[in-house]
Amino acid sequence: MAELRQVVNEVFLRARGGALYLSLDGVPLVPAHFGKAPVRKVEGGYVAERGLRAAEDELERRISSQKNRRFLELPKETLAALFQPFGEGAEPCQICGYLGPTEEDEEGIRWCPSCQSFRALGRDLRRAKFLRLSWCEPRSLPSHPSWKDVFLRFGFHVQVGEDLWPPDKGLSLVYWLGENSAFSARTSEEATARKFLVNVVATWRQGETPPRGYESEHVVEGEIKHFGILAAQAEGAPYLGILRMDMDNLGRLFRDGFLRKVGDELLDYGTFSRKHSLSTLLSVFFEGWVGERARKHAEKQERVYAVYSGGDDLFFVGSWDAVLALAYSVRDDFRKFSGREDLGISAGFLLVHDKYPLYLAATEAGELLESAKKGREKLVEAPSQDSWAFPRKDAICLLGRVVFWEDFPEVKRWKERLVQAVKEEAAARRVLFVLQEVWEKYQKEREQRGEWGPWLWRITYWLSRQREVARKAGRDESLYRDLLEKLSGKNFAQNAGALSLAARWAELETRETQGGER
Structure with a gap:
């Protein structure tokens, strides 16, 4: 096993410059490992002195040790190369960051040979x-x-x-x-x-025309759309959406999800077959159903790429509004699939321009994903002895703000209402900026002033005036009336954050500038 690990990591080091590493080890099992073994609670989790859990703990320690000393198994001559200058003084690949020879495509994006080969693979996989x-x-x-x-x-x-x-x-x-x-x-x-494969690539359909700004684009049915097209096809602001999602508490689910209290003892029923069944079901969802869901979203127009979906996580790129809609659908489907409130799925969502390096966007979206997972610390209480409490996460970091998924429909509902108001009356667009401005002022000054400050009477006065103007003009005043109710007095602190986020979302979706450019 050690020899295999050395061979694989030598190849990875040469091929990807240390970006990939394989940790590989094993623990011998004996019949005693398969007997029932009591588990005791310690700080940070549960441990067992014998049984499969003890063997898994030992294997985890060995794997962690390897990860902390990556490439240590390689010969000294090979390791010495890690500390030598590398690359060829060229501009890095804008996809993966590789420092070596790159070629610039027709969009001005630099690709290394490896990423070019993956690009060709993407074309092949499409069909x-x-x-x-x-x-x-x-x-x-x-x-x-x-x-x-x-x-x-x-x-x-x-x-x-x-x-x-x-x-x-x-x-x-x-x-x-x-x-x-x-x-x-x-x-x-x-x-x-x-084999399940989330094989989702945005291509041109028959009769589809190029978006504004790309009228001269040569459209060939079945050809893959580049990022510039996807950004231009977004609703409102021409951005790409970068989405990374990851199941919450998966490690703890495999480790502690099979614990059951029997009499005075806590036993671990996590057999190989049970854990394999759980792993298979997760593969069915992330490698099977996620692709189906993405294809359902593309029934009218293909605007999303699947970079990866498998195991317990996924990575999608596409028109920002399409990617965001997909994120909520995946979360909603996963909740129905798992049937458990404590098994959530969190997301990091990032807006970027079409020329932004994908490897940087992936890293930043990953950081947003971690922010979403840390958005709340409360525990979901176990409803019975057959269900164990996991820290609830189940959130999305959207436009720089952490939103719990159960609050997302309300934010979306207000976004749609604000968008409709802007479409019906151009002057209503001002409310989008006012909602964001008062929230920013509240965030900056509440530590000094407390929950009550000038932002309260400013928003109350402004909304009251707009309501009066709408009433005198014979227009619908319900938007201003309902916003007043949501933001008056003690309701402000509870609702202003969600409303400002809905306003920012609506602003992006309705963005238009003079000259036909967005």
């Missing part, structure tokens, strides 16, 4: 129905390896496509990726299996 892994003799790595070169180094030749006929004459495994297509009749002895 792929099959994935074939064929065993072959390991080959050496070239100086700037592609993803295919890495697999060839390990002795695998990988093919993706719509048709993998004729079959490979050697030892191979074919995964069936198509949802509605079946294997054609063949006499091949290749092993076959079904």
Whole structure:
């Protein structure tokens, strides 16, 4: 096992410059590990002196030790290269940050050879129905390896496509990726299996026209849309949305989710089969259903890319409004799928321009995801001895603010109401900025002034005047009336944050400037 880890990490170091590392170890099991073993509570969790839980604890310690000393298993000569100058003095790849040779595409974005190969793979996967892994003799790595070169180094030749006929004459495994297509009749002895794949790529549809600002774009049905198109196709402000979502408390679920009280003892019923079943169900959701949900959102227009979805997390890029709508649908579906209030899924959502480096956006969205997970600290009480309390997270960091998912529908409802008001009356757009301004003033001054300050009478006075103007003009005054009710007196602190966020969201969705540019 140590030899395998060394070989793999040598390849990863050469191929990705230390960005990837494999931690690999094992713990021998004996029959005693499979017996019932009591668990005791300690600070920070539960421990067992024997049983599978004790073996898992030991394995976790070994893996953590490896992660804290990455690449230590490599020869000294190889490790020395980590501390030498690297790269070629060129501009970094704008996708992954690689310091080496890059090529600039027609949009001015720099791609390294590896990212170019992944880009080509994305095009192939768009129409792929099959994935074939064929065993072959390991080959050496070239100086700037592609993803295919890495697999060839390990002795695998990988093919993706719509048709993998004729079959490979050697030892191979074919995964069936198509949802509605079946294997054609063949006499091949290749092993076959079904594999879920969130294969969502935004492409041009028949009859679709380029968005404003890209009228000269050559549209070819089935071709992949670039980020500039997706940003331009967004509702309102021309931004991309970067979405990262991650299931909450998954580690604790696998570790403590099978604890049951039997008499005076606390026992761990987390067998291999039970944990495998849980893992399989999560794969069905993140690798199967998430793709279906994304495709349902693309019924009218394809505006979202799936960068990754599997395990317990996902990463999507696309028109910001489409990505945000997808985020809530995924969360809502996951709640129905799990059937448990303490098994949430948190999200980090970031707005960027289409030229913004994707690797930086991914990092920043990950930081927002962590902010969402730390948004609240309260525990969900266990309703019975068969359910254990996990720290509730279940939130999204949206436009720089943490919103609990149960509050999201109300924010969305107010956003839609504000958008409708702006569409019906251009002058109503001013309310979007006033709501944001009073919230910012409240945030800056409340520590010194307390909960009551000039922001209260300012917003009350302004809304009252607008209500009176609307009434005299014979227009609907209900928006101003309801906002007054939400923001008057003691209601201000409770509602102003959500309303200012709804206003910011509505501002983005209704943004228009002179000259036809957004």
